[in-house]
Amino acid sequence: METAQRVYKGLEGVYVLESSLCLIDTEHGKLYYLGYDVEELAEKSSYEEVSYLLLHGRLPKRPELEEFVGKLRSEMRLTPEEMRDVQYAAKRTGPMDALAAFYLFASKDPPQTKDPMEHAIRAVAKAGSVLGNVVRVQRGEEPMEPQPELGIAGNLVYLVTSKKPEQYQTEFLDDILILHAEHGVPASTFGAVVTASTLSDIYSSIVTGLMTLKGPLHGGAAEAAYYQFVEIGDPNRVESWLERALAEKRRVMGFGHRVYKIYDPRARYVKAMAARAAELAGGRVKTLYEIAVRLEQAAIERLSARGLYPNVDFWTPIVYTAIGIPPGYFTAVFAVSRVVGWVAHVVEYWKDNRLIRPLHLYTGPESGQRYVPIEERG
Numbered sequence: 001m002e003t004a005q006r007v008y009k010g011l012e013g014v015y016v017l018e019s020s021l022c023l024i025d026t027e028h029g030k031l032y033y034l035g036y037d038v039e040e041l042a043e044k045s046s047y048e049e050v051s052y053l054l055l056h057g058r059l060p061k062r063p064e065l066e067e068f069v070g071k072l073r074s075e076m077r078l079t080p081e082e083m084r085d086v087q088y089a090a091k092r093t094g095p096m097d098a099l100a101a102f103y104l105f106a107s108k109d110p111p112q113t114k115d116p117m118e119h120a121i122r123a124v125a126k127a128g129s130v131l132g133n134v135v136r137v138q139r140g141e142e143p144m145e146p147q148p149e150l151g152i153a154g155n156l157v158y159l160v161t162s163k164k165p166e167q168y169q170t171e172f173l174d175d176i177l178i179l180h181a182e183h184g185v186p187a188s189t190f191g192a193v194v195t196a197s198t199l200s201d202i203y204s205s206i207v208t209g210l211m212t213l214k215g216p217l218h219g220g221a222a223e224a225a226y227y228q229f230v231e232i233g234d235p236n237r238v239e240s241w242l243e244r245a246l247a248e249k250r251r252v253m254g255f256g257h258r259v260y261k262i263y264d265p266r267a268r269y270v271k272a273m274a275a276r277a278a279e280l281a282g283g284r285v286k287t288l289y290e291i292a293v294r295l296e297q298a299a300i301e302r303l304s305a306r307g308l309y310p311n312v313d314f315w316t317p318i319v320y321t322a323i324g325i326p327p328g329y330f331t332a333v334f335a336v337s338r339v340v341g342w343v344a345h346v347v348e349y350w351k352d353n354r355l356i357r358p359l360h361l362y363t364g365p366e367s368g369q370r371y372v373p374i375e376e377r378g
């Protein structure tokens, strides 16, 4: 096969696969899952229903959704052995590694079903129950039995806060899970698909996804944005902070995106949620929101000419704080949501699998080098 001898650094501008899962309309700042506007899905749907949409390629009829939710709920429970795995990993590693360790244990001994969809559903269902208990164990608390009837979002809030969640907490988290569920082929999804292309198992793909998302160039910006707001501390300090930060060539965290050069549609949605969260929760959440609003305005004035606008990670820290999720776990919540995006891509890719095996352009020494015995090397 003839291949142009050119390396596309970072695979920028390269199409690596076909997918029907999501469309990122960068011109109009819109995001669609299977043709559905993600903002409408966040407003009207549930994370469970969106998971069905991504895994099956269409919205479910009521009995189909009920059956799907039933399967998710039975898989949200953790067996005593799984609970031990979670505790073991949570005590020894960070949140992302603990999630990965859980799926690693699952990949060692996957249940003997042949249907990848069963594994996909199981993987999606477990994520929140695992993370909720990772948070607990790492805070020195006892693990708790998941409460599947609260749904994936409500169960995670329950495990993190030890309380039956308020409706607004569940709704906020459910919306955030929907907005983060899928986004084409960022590094983590591509990594997951590369692993799947070798016909490794679905859990191993998730491990690849998690470990790739962990890197600061991919996940992690929400936490950085949170600490940036904390560093600013007071809305009146925003402008002077920004002047200094830009003079020092620091980046505004939660601003800019490789794909969106206009306002990220998810950020627009989460900004409205952050406003409601500030009103409902008051106190620290309100201060964070006021800092963010002022920073957004000042930074847009300075940076928008270069296509830099807030991305989703600019606003989520405020909503996470209102829900009660501690800052060290923002990336892991993103990961819980993205599990469905990863497995949906894997299931889709397996329908027409081809081992991913690109080429490298050789830049080393000329062939035919003479092997010099070590004692003769100068």
Ligand SMILES: CC(C)(COP(=O)(O)OP(=O)(O)OC[C@H]1O[C@@H](n2cnc3c(N)ncnc32)[C@H](O)[C@@H]1OP(=O)(O)O)[C@@H](O)C(=O)NCCC(=O)NCCS
Pocket (backbone or CB within 6 Å): 221, 250, 251, 252, 253, 254, 255, 256, 257, 258, 259, 303, 306, 308, 311, 312, 313
């Ligand atoms: C997301 C991000 C990595 C995308 O970067 P990219 O498309 O590869 O763009 P580059 O890193 O090449 O940056 C292009 C220019 O914009 C500037 N820039 C990019 N993001 C910036 C930010 N958040 N604040 C200030 N300047 C920024 C860069 O300094 C660079 O300027 P230069 O040309 O004078 O060197 C980048 O915008 C960033 O680091 N943002 C902050 C972290 C963040 O919010 N990440 C979440 C992503 S969802």
